[in-house]
Amino acid sequence: MGRWRGCGCWCRAAAARSATTRCKLARWGGAAQVLATASGGWKAEDAATAGAEAVFDYRAPDCAKQILAATGGHGVDRIVEVDVAGNVALWSAVVALNGSVIGYASRGGPTPPIPVSGTLMRKNVNLRGVVLNSAPAAARRQAMEEITRWLREGTRLHRVAATFPLAETAAAHEAVEAGTKRGTVVVLPQA
Numbered sequence: 001m002g003r004w005r006g007c008g009c010w011c012r013a014a015a016a017r018s019a020t021t022r023c024k025l026a027r028w029g030g031a032a033q034v035l036a037t038a039s040g041g042w043k044a045e046d047a048a049t050a051g052a053e054a055v056f057d058y059r060a061p062d063c064a065k066q067i068l069a070a071t072g073g074h075g076v077d078r079i080v081e082v083d084v085a086g087n088v089a090l091w092s093a094v095v096a097l098n099g100s101v102i103g104y105a106s107r108g109g110p111t112p113p114i115p116v117s118g119t120l121m122r123k124n125v126n127l128r129g130v131v132l133n134s135a136p137a138a139a140r141r142q143a144m145e146e147i148t149r150w151l152r153e154g155t156r157l158h159r160v161a162a163t164f165p166l167a168e169t170a171a172a173h174e175a176v177e178a179g180t181k182r183g184t185v186v187v188l189p190q191a
Contacts, residue, residue: 007077008033010067010094011052020050022080027051028150031078035070037063042182046159064093075099075123084129085112092119100126159183166190 009026011034026034027050036052038044044055054070056063068075075096081087084101086108091101092115106112119125132140161183164172172187 007031008035008071008074008096009078009080010035010037010076010091011047011080020046023047023050023052025147025150026078028153029146033071035067035076037067046182058087058090064090067094071096078102080104083107084127085109088112088114095119095123095125098124100128102128102130104130161185163188 009022009031011022011026023034023036034052036047036050036055037058038047038055039059040057044057047055056066056070060066071094076094077096077099079091079095079099079101081091081101081103082105084091084103084106086106088108095101114120114127120127135143159182161181162172162175163186164175166187166189169187172185175181175185
């Protein structure tokens, strides 16, 4: 977890279960500052409970300005992005000099207009896509060891929104796609 130590981290869509986990892992891993975005209400509360010291409404027209103000104008060192293409304007505005944007999804389109010279080159930004099954085995093993250690040592917020038997997997997907769940939907194997 040393790659977080001393860095400012921004977790997008922080009320999603994976994002609250990222906030908690960044805090546990020594991030100097953990920021998050959410749409307000309980989502902002969950992000704060997960370790974000400031939570911004990503829909606010001055969201980038607010994030930059929270970093003292420095910008964010590590951005974990859930929609690289859909949020390119926001992350490119707040990424710090020599920062990294790590994207694991991109619903905004397969060929987004990335500001190569305006952001990536001028700020010396590392834009990295991540897909777990193609990550090197050694990196996956290290991540597994660190996450296991965190599960033993760290504080966690795990909320189960609903459980479904394996035979009702379609209903479980519908519960996730509805976008109203607060927590993780779990599909249980049959006994």
